[in-house]
Amino acid sequence: MLVLSRKAGEKIKIGKDIEINILKVEGGSIRIGIEAPKNLTILRMEVFEKIQNENIESASKGIDNITDAIELIKNRFPKESSD
C-alpha cells in the first residue's frame, strides 16, 4: 500500500481524473472531498460490505430454503404475486 502524509488543504491526484482533497482534520476524523468521474462508484467501505454480505448470503440459499418464503409472500401479497 502506498502511504502518503498530507495536511488539511492539500490534495492527492490519482490517474488523470481523480482528486482527493483533504478538507479538514479535526479530533479523530478527517473530512475528505473527492472529485471523480460520475460513473465511478465511491462508497464508505462499511456500506459496500453490507451490499456484499447480502449478495453472498443470498447466493448461499437453495430452492428448498425459499419454499416457505414463497408461500408467505403469496399469502401476504396475493394479488400482486399472481400477476
Added chain:
Amino acid sequence: MKINTRKFGEIEIDEAKILSMPEGLPGFAGFEKFILLEDPKTAPFCWFQSIEEPILSLIVMNPFLFKPDYRLDLDAFIESRDWKDIKPDELLVYVVVNVSEVNTVKKITANLMGPLIINPKKHEVVQVVISDTTYSHQHNVLDSI
C-alpha cells in the same frame, strides 16, 4: 446455448438475454455474465444466475410488488452511466432477497440499498449502491406497506 446451473441443472438459454455486468457484482469479483431466470415454481422470486459459474445464483425479486412507493433517481443514474436512447421506465429494477429464520419465525428481507438496474436495450446490469437513502439493506418484506 446451454449453461450449467446448480439449481436447475443444465438448461437452454437465449443468448440474447445474457446480461453483462461491467462494474461487477460485490462479493463475486471476476464474474461479469449473468441471466435472469424466472421459474413459475419459485415466483415471485427469480434467480440472478451466473453464466460462468453454475453455483453462483442470487435470489432476486421485483421490489414494487411489496414496496410500490420504492423510488430511485433513474434519470440521474442513466446520465451517470452515459446510457443513450433509454428512458427510466424502460429499465428493469430487481432487489437481492434473503430468507432467514429468527426464533422459528421466517423472515424475508430485501436489499433496497443496492438494487440491480437492468438496461434491456444494452443488455447490461449494474448493482447501484444508494448510500444517501433511508432504504435498508435488510428491508423486512412481509412488514411492507
